[in-house]
Structures are given as C-alpha cells and as structure tokens.
Amino acid sequence: MGTLKRTKISDILSQPVIGEQVNIKGWVRTFRSNRFIAINDGSTINNLQAVVDFENFDEALLRRINTGACVSVIGKLVESQGKGQQVEVVVDELDVIGDADAEKYPLQPKKHSLEFLREKAHLRVRTSTFGAIYRIRHAMIFAVHKFFTEKGFYNVHTPIITGSDAEGAGEMFRVTTLDPTNPPKTEEGEVNYKEDFFGKETNLTVSGQLEVETAALALGEVYTFGPTFRAENSNTSRHLAEFWMIEPEMAFYNINDNMDLAEEFVKYLAKYALENCKEDLDFLNKRGIDEDKQKPQNERNELSLLERLEFVANNEFVRITYTEAIDILKNSKPNKKKKFQYLIEDWGADLQSEHERFLVEKHFKKPVILYNYPKNIKAFYMRANDDDKTVAAMDVLFPGIGEIIGGSQREERYDVLKARVDEMGIPEEDLWWYLELRKYGSAPHSGFGLGFERWMQFVTGMTNIRDVIPFPRTPDNAEF
Template identity: 55%
Template sequence: MSGRVLLKELFNNAQSYIDQEVVVKGWVRSVRNSKAFSFIVVNDGTCQDSLQIVADANLPNYSALSSMLTGASVSISGKVVPSQGKGQTIELQAINGEVIGNVDDSYPLQKKGTSLEHLRDIAHLRVRTNLFGAIFRVRHALAQATHRFFDEKGFFYLNSPIITAVDGEGAGEMFKVSTLDPNKLPKNDKGEVDFTKDYYGKEVSLAVTGQLEAECHALGLGAVYTFGPTFRSENSNTKRHLSEFWMIEPEVSFATLEDVADLAADYVKYMIDYALTNCQKELDFLFNMPFTDVDKTHFETLKHVRDSKFIKITYTEAVEILNNCGEKFEFPTAWGNELQTEHEKYLTDKHFKAPVIVTDYPKDVKAFYMKLNDDGKTVRAMDVLVPGIGELIGGSQREEDLTKLENRMDQMGMDKSGYWWYLELRKFGSVPHAGFGLGFERAIMYITGMSNIRDVIAFPRTPNNCDF
C-alpha cells in the first residue's frame, strides 16, 4: 500500500488510482451513519473537492470513526473505486482508519451557514471552510502568478525594508516604531521627545511603501519588483481598507509612463488568466456564494478584461466625459478633484465598457516624486481602472531631475534631510524611470468577487482589531 496521497493528486489523476489502496489524511466535513456503514467526507485543504469515504461497520476502529464529529482530523486507508454518487468521480472504500485529533461539541464550524462576521472572530479556524479554503488557494495562485510574471519579464525580486525613517507617500499616516518607555519618554532641551535615545537614534516608522528603495535598485539592476507587507495608519473601517496589507511595486529604469502602463495592463491580464486556468473550481464555487458581489457572469467580466485592449485617456479627457455624460454623481467632477470610485466605474462600466488607464493627473492630488509635465499643472501619473471596481493600480513616471524634485518637495513643505539618499539618485547617473503599485488584497477581491477586504487576508488588521 502506498503512502499518503493528497486529495488534489488523487482527483487530478483519478483513473490511475482506481483499485489502488491509498492513505488519505484530512479533516472531517461530515459523518452520516446507517446500520451497516458510514459515509465520511474528508477534505485536506489541497483542493476544492472533498472525498467521500465508505466505512463498513465490520472495520477495526469503526466505533471511533462513525462517532467522529465535524472538524476531527483523521487518517484512513482504503481502496479507490468509481463513485455511484452525484458530483463525484471516485470514493474510498475504507480498510482501516485512525482518529488523529477529535473535537468536542464546542467546535464552532458546522454544516449550517455561518456569517462572515462570525468567521472573522474565529479567523484561526475559518480556513477550514470551503469558502476560505477557496480564497486562500486563489491567493496562493495569484502570488505565484506575480513572481512568474515579473521573472519572465526579467525583473529581480527585492525585499524592501519594513522599518523606515522616511514617509514614502508624504501622507503622514505611519505607525511609529520605538523601544522607548511611553511612561518615561526622554526629552530634549525643547521639551520634545529625544529620539536620539531610541533604538535607531531617530524617529522611525513602519513602511507605507517599498517604492523609494525599489528606485535605488532599479537604478542598478534595471528592473525590480517588491512584494511585501506595508502599513498605513489611516483610521478607516471601510470594506476596502486594511492597516496592514501586501503591495507589489515594480520599478523600471529607462522607462516612461507609457511603458509601465503597458506593463500594468499585461500584469492584470496575466493574473486573471492564471487564476482562470489554475483555480476554476475555486472561482466557480466563489461566484455562487452569497458573500460575493458577483455571480457566474463574473467569469465573463474577467475574461473580457483579460482579452481587452486597455483604453488610455488623460485625466482632463476623463473629466470632460464625466461632465458631459448627464449622470448624477455624489461627488463633483470639476477639474482638480480626485476621481472617485463612482466616476471610475462609470468610465469602465458604462462609457467605455472596457478597462481604462487614466493618465496625467493634477499635481496637487499626487505624490511629490511624480514627474511634472510641461504644462506645470499635471504630473505623469496613471491609474488602471477595471470594470466592476474602478482603480486597481496606481503608478507614475518618477521625477529624475534633481532641481525639479527638490522644488516640488519645497512647495509641499517637506523636510528633505531624510531623503538625502533618494535625492542623490538624481545626482549620480540619473535616468528616466517609472513604476506602479498594486494592493495585493484589492486584486484578490476583484478576482474572487469577495466584497470585504478583511476576508482575503489571513488575519486582518483594522482599527480596534489586532487579534490572532
């Protein structure tokens, strides 16, 4: 008899396992008993499908197997046979079995429906449900797709720092990192906290982006990408915000905004295609769940985005379209205002019926590092908008001219001293370069159809929530 077989392997190669004896291990989803035998359904997390096991009453240890509760872990050996039941190709005729870890009546996951809110309260167990098993297998697939895409494009993977002394976005929404005793803070002669006594000898925070470090490495390796956690202390409880989330940030030397706009479109298409190819059962399950914002037609939406040419318009053109469309929006569409989700979704879902890349935004609504256009009013920025949700990716061409960058920072009242190394990139062999950022959880939400970002990350961090 062979060793343990993963259910993914078993189902993917079902015919080759017929009449073979195998060992499967996993967690019990249900046990249904009759006088002569029991039906035991087991899942091991490797795929969406669960395996039905038929255990005869004459089996050794039958009493323990037939009395198992949902959630118990088990090892069962048996013979693989064609299944007579609906929705399954094979089943296992048990030969022997062992209960590895039993559960008591307090196990909170039962066959009946459970709300997402309750599952967030038991996030240490929710991955055992069909729903969250599907979500995290898709998450894994999209992470693999990310690394494969950039590797195939010749990018190098960069692990940027998690602790930083500079604000990469200039928004000030950063978590402070300190070893100082908050009850005995050292003060300087001005009565301010003396951070020279702190661990790093200065005030530091958790990083909001890996972009600045990526620019350093792109100006030596040519093209890099970061893929790691970022932290923002924005006090927001919306379904689209986390205080800890993962970002993918490619940076390319000798590149313009147009270059990275095309790169972003290719990346979105690649991720969607990878998910549709490798996670079809998971997506089919998710699109039929009441927790998602979509249904089976979302397959067609994703295929449409994958197969579409991304339309490119300027911010000014977008505002003109919105001002003349006759639609009533909650937020005004005057030039100079940021585009809101309702505006973005109008452009993608109603006007163009396609993914859209909006470029050349007003400088006053964008970050300090973006390259100024000749008009002096706009910057070489872009947002990638997709049907259904609006913005998915934001990026820009970076300002490679030292004087212009310093002037911009002065206009914004920034302290340049901490950015000395970033500014030196413009002194020592500066080149045009550009990049973008994708919030990984936003992409997972879009592809899975999940409506709340808290449900696509293992342990969500939000205001007043840092359990597990």
C-alpha cells in the same frame, strides 16, 4: 494503522486508479448515516467520500468521527455509487488523529456569515470559501514572481522599518523601544528620539517605492513584493492597516512604457487565475451569483466573477487623460441628474470609485487607464509635465473596484524635484539620498504599485478586503 504512504486528495481525483489501496488524511466535513465521511485535506476544494461499514468498527471510534476531527483512512478506491463524486474509498482501516468536540466545534455544516468567520479566523480556512481564497492567493503570489522573472526583473527586499514617509500621508505606525510611560525628553520637553533604538524617529513603511528606485537605477528593472502599513483610521471594506504591495520600478521607461507594463501584468495575472484555479474560481463564481440574487436589482453585478476576469484578460484597455475623463464625467447622466455622491464640477477634482467605475462599466465597457493628473492631487515624486498643471501619473481602473493600480513616471530632474519637495514642505534631511540619486547618473524611470489584497478582492469576488488576507489588521482589531 498501516504503513501505506499518504496520497493527497487532489492527486487521487486528478488521476484516479480504481482498485488501488490509498491512505488519505484530512478533516471531516460531514459524517452521514454513520456510513459516509466527507474528508477534505486542503489540496483541493473537493472532498473525498470514505464509506464505512459500521459493523466492522468499534462504536466508540465512530462516535469520534465528528465535523472538524482529523482522520486517517486506508481503503480501496472504487467508482462511486452516489451522485456528486466519481470515486470514493471503501474503508479498511480508520483512525482519529485529532478529536473535535462535536458540540463546541464552531464550523458546523451550515452556512456561516463572513462576520462570524472573521471572529474564527484561525478556523475559517477550513471552509470551502476560505480554502479556495488561500489556494488562489498562493497561485497569484507565484504568478507575480513568474511574470517578472520571465521579463528579466529582479526582486528586491526593501526595508519594513523606515525613517521616511514615502506618500507624505503622515499616517504611519511608529517603531520605538522607548518606555511609553516615561520617554527621555529634550530640553524643549519633546521626546528625545536620539536615545531610541535607531537614534531617530522610525516607522513601519507605507511603500517600498522610494528605496526600490535605488535598485532600478543600477539593475534596470526591479520589483518589490512586501508588507506595507497604513495607520489610517478607516473601517471600510477596502482598507487594511497591514497589506502587501507589488511595486515594479523600471529605468528608461516613460509613462507610456509604464502603462504598457501595467496592462500586460494584470492581463497575465487574470489569465493565470483562469487557467490554473478553475475549480476554486468556479465555486467562488457560483457563490457570487447566488449572493447577487439576494441583492436588489440595482446593486447586482452586471458581470459574474468569471466574466469580470475574462473582461480584463481579453479587452484592450482604454487610455484617456484625466482632462478627457473629467469632461465625460461632467456631462454624464449620473452627474447631471445628481446621482453621483460626489458631483464633478471642476477640473482638479479627486476622482472617487463611483466615477472610476462609471467610466469602466457604463461609458467604455472596458478597463481604463487614466493619465496626466493634476499635480495638486498627486505625490511629490511624479514627473511634472510641460503644462506645469499636470504630472505623468497613471491609474488603472477595473470593474467592480475602480482604481487597482497607481503609478507614474518619476521626476528624474534634480532641480524640479527639489523645488517640489520644498513647495510641499517635506523635510529635506529625510530624503537627502533620494534627491542625491538625481545628482549621480540620473535617468528617466517609472513604476507603479498594485495592492495585492485589492487584486485578491478582484480575483475572488470577495467584497470585503478582510476576507482575502489570513489575519486582517484593522482599527481596534489585531486578534490572532
């Protein structure tokens, strides 16, 4: 094989130089008529066609050009004679870098179900759909850091192993080095965690929020972007046991400042995707429209994927209190006609995604931010309002998904927070440092959390959260 340096297919297609000798390397998608090789190298959703004059090549070599094989091609870039591509490569030199058994390779050029592809998660990124998802995922990671950096925020790494339960949910993965069959015991017969690696019981974190508040009360505006873990035995299309969270925390922000930032943030991400992921989004948009055609009329999306992104990028978000939302829902047609799965009867009800989506898609036809929730359905650290019934919490609601962001102004008053911790029966020794922050130079502060995979579902139109993370971790599944 010649020494010509490899060029990415994305570079060739964005600035094609007709007549140029190029070297492309990638994976065979199809090989038709012993003549046309469709090659993809992952740099773009588009394949580049290589045209082989089979008389110039050994038959044994051509037999190795199977779907899934990795090849290197050197040849001249010419204007394409066929439909569907502007340019193609007329092959002078051809080499198979890695063979793929034609009969055993699982991803044949046909439509595969998403369930099947989850079983082949080590290979599924080679499909057009998952290639697009991975590239968009990278673009969104970059956009998150770009947004916060441009606003003067500092990125903080919070611990993955923690001794506290930030959400009070109790569904955490234990981290231990003790012998599971014969752990050391206390005199009372309980497991003696004093002999464990950390000298206490520890878990994988459910959120970096509590720890990142320490940085906000010193650096002003900070954010985490890290892995979080929930041992919730939930096998739904919306839950993962391992996922990534973006959690900004800002000193001197009240609930209104918090809502402003959340709205600005998701609009920025939506616009960034529309401007920088055009080809991948066009592909996923068409995929979504085709899928919708297979569904019954009442289950179809009213807006296409691109329309949903524009809907978020270009609409002012509606802001209403939880109390106003309950009144709207209580008097709504689906509630009166008992169409909601969970009927809204009284103030204090925990809203479900069907209610959130009704507000966004049917009632306001805009993204919605709900705020001032009942304190009984929210976390201990949210700032108590003067009515003693509600807290300064806020949720951002999106079409097709419901809640995508949850946040609040934090309780900065030591006495109020301590009373709330006692009231909820949370062990004070686990949170001594969090309470102490309120003793030494406390300040009003706010923050929110955006589950990155939930955002990825929104931006790709994928209905199952397992399809927007490379290797999903769910109950009974830690394959790969």
